[in-house]
Amino acid sequence: MDRWIPPRTPGTARFDRPMGRRRPPAELVDALVAGDRRALAQALSAVEQGGAEAREIGRLAHAHGGTAYTVGVTGAPGAGKSTLTNALLGVLRDDGVEVAVLAIDPSSPFTGGAILGDRVRMQDHALDAGVFIRSMATRGHLGGLSLAAPQAIRVLDAAGKPWVLVETVGVGQVEVEIAGKADTTMVVVNPGWGDAVQANKAGLLEIADVFVINKADRPGAAETERDLVNMLEMSDLGSWTPPIVKTVAAAGEGTAELWSAIGAHRAHIEASGELAGRREARLAEELRTIVARLLEAKAYEATGTPEVDRLRAEIAARRLDPYEAADQIIAAL
Numbered sequence: 417m418d419r420w421i422p423p424r425t426p427g428t429a430r431f432d433r434p435m436g437r438r439r440p441p442a443e444l445v446d447a448l449v450a451g452d453r454r455a456l457a458q459a460l461s462a463v464e465q466g467g468a469e470a471r472e473i474g475r476l477a478h479a480h481g482g483t484a485y486t487v488g489v490t491g492a493p494g495a496g497k498s499t500l501t502n503a504l505l506g507v508l509r510d511d512g513v514e515v516a517v518l519a520i521d522p523s524s525p526f527t528g529g530a531i532l533g534d535r536v537r538m539q540d541h542a543l544d545a546g547v548f549i550r551s552m553a554t555r556g557h558l559g560g561l562s563l564a565a566p567q568a569i570r571v572l573d574a575a576g577k578p579w580v581l582v583e584t585v586g587v588g589q590v591e592v593e594i595a596g597k598a599d600t601t602m603v604v605v606n607p608g609w610g611d612a613v614q615a616n617k618a619g620l621l622e623i624a625d626v627f628v629i630n631k632a633d634r635p636g637a638a639e640t641e642r643d644l645v646n647m648l649e650m651s652d653l654g655s656w657t658p659p660i661v662k663t664v665a666a667a668g669e670g671t672a673e674l675w676s677a678i679g680a681h682r683a684h685i686e687a688s689g690e691l692a693g694r695r696e697a698r699l700a701e702e703l704r705t706i707v708a709r710l711l712e713a714k715a716y717e718a719t720g721t722p723e724v725d726r727l728r729a730e731i732a733a734r735r736l737d738p739y740e741a742a743d744q745i746i747a748a749l
Contacts, residue, residue: 438462441472448575449480453548456575463567474567482572484516487678488595489583489585490620496630500665501583501602505541507675508579515547516577518568520584520594548577563709565594566702571716573741596623596720599691600681602674604628605644621647624658625681628674632662640738656684714749723748 422591438444438458447455459477463470489497502518508515541547552568553560565582572580595601603624629640641660659677663670685691718724724745730736 421591430502439470441469441476445473445476445480447576448477448571451576456548456571457550459571460568461553463571464552464564466564470564470567474570477513477571477574481570484569484577484580486569486580486582486598486600487683488598488601488623489581489604490592490595490601490623491628491630492606495604495606496665497583500630500663500671500683501581502541503663503665503668503671504581504636504674505547506668509541509544510547511675512546513579513737514546514577515579516548516575517581517583518544518565518572519549519551520553520565520582548572548575563705565703566698567598592620592623597701599685599694600625600678602626602628602678604630605629605640607640609742618648621651626674626677627658627660629660629662630665632670632700633664633667635660655688711749716746718745718749 431512438461439447439455440463441459444455444459444462448459459473461681462473491497498519499518505515505517543547550568552564569580569582582594582598584592601623603620603626605627607629627644629644631637641662644660659680661670661674661677663674665671682691685694727741728735729745731738731741
């Protein structure tokens with residue numbers, strides 16, 4: 417049975433546009449810059465899917481950005497990142513701060529879309545016009561999340577969101593890389609030595625600007641804080657020592673202190689010039705990744721040619737080694 421769709425007033429944008437059809441990239445970007453939330457959602461969907469449309473949206477959005485401050489939220493699964501983000505949203509909104517949340521979720525094995533657990537846990541702010549929450553999965557984007565996430569942040573920046581919280585689902589390499597490329601990176605652990613060891617092994621100590629011991633009302637919080645302090649003392653921290661903030665996100669405890677710690681780190685890197693350096697490094701890394709992915713795609717296209725078949729035969733006959741053959745393929749590109 418078809419789903420009943422209520423009639424719309426003729427002359428409205430949604431009535432005149434076929435259902436399920438996105439606006440052209442230029443129209444989308446103009447609309448999201450003007451504050452159109454539906455255009456913003458459509459642009460993010462295009463970016464998530466990748467392709468020429470995503471590239472055009474990213475190109476057009478780039479000129480409108482440069483003001484959003486990004487906070488990465490990462491840590492072991494089950495650490496309470498979504499609950500903590502939800503509580504932190506309350507503090508930001510009490511201060512009148514508009515904020516966007518980009519929740520990096522695993523891809524659904526059935527649809528390729530994002531599993532929406534994070535958005536379910538943030539329903540306290542679902543009707544708040546000052547909060548925009550989006551879950552994101554890899555889908556078909558060339559380069560996966562490592563390229564889709566920066567593009568999505570760029571779109572949110574162009575939409576005028578002054579703060580963007582990027583929450584990752586776990587501590588895999590991609591998630592750590594994404595969170596670590598934020599302006600301020602927040603690492604969430606729970607009481608217990610295991611989480612501290614996991615944080616150390618995952619390389620989270622290297623990217624953390626602020627540590628959060630969430631669920632700090634549980635036994636072992638003091639020991640976890642001691643372990644983190646010891647690990648930090650053995651690290652080369654530079655001019656900033658990551659503060660350790662205890663929170664009980666489910667009860668909203670400690671989130672005001674966390675917001676203050678984030679603000680202190682922002683003030684530090686702005687005053688020292690490190691913020692500009694971080695952003696330049698991020699853009700340089702993104703450029704390298706884009707070039708590498710495009711060359712990789714071209715290389716895969718080239719491997720189906722008769723010339724490559726000849727090179728394979730030469731390698732099999734031991735008249736050519738794989739590196740020399742690869743050099744010839746690259747030269748042909």
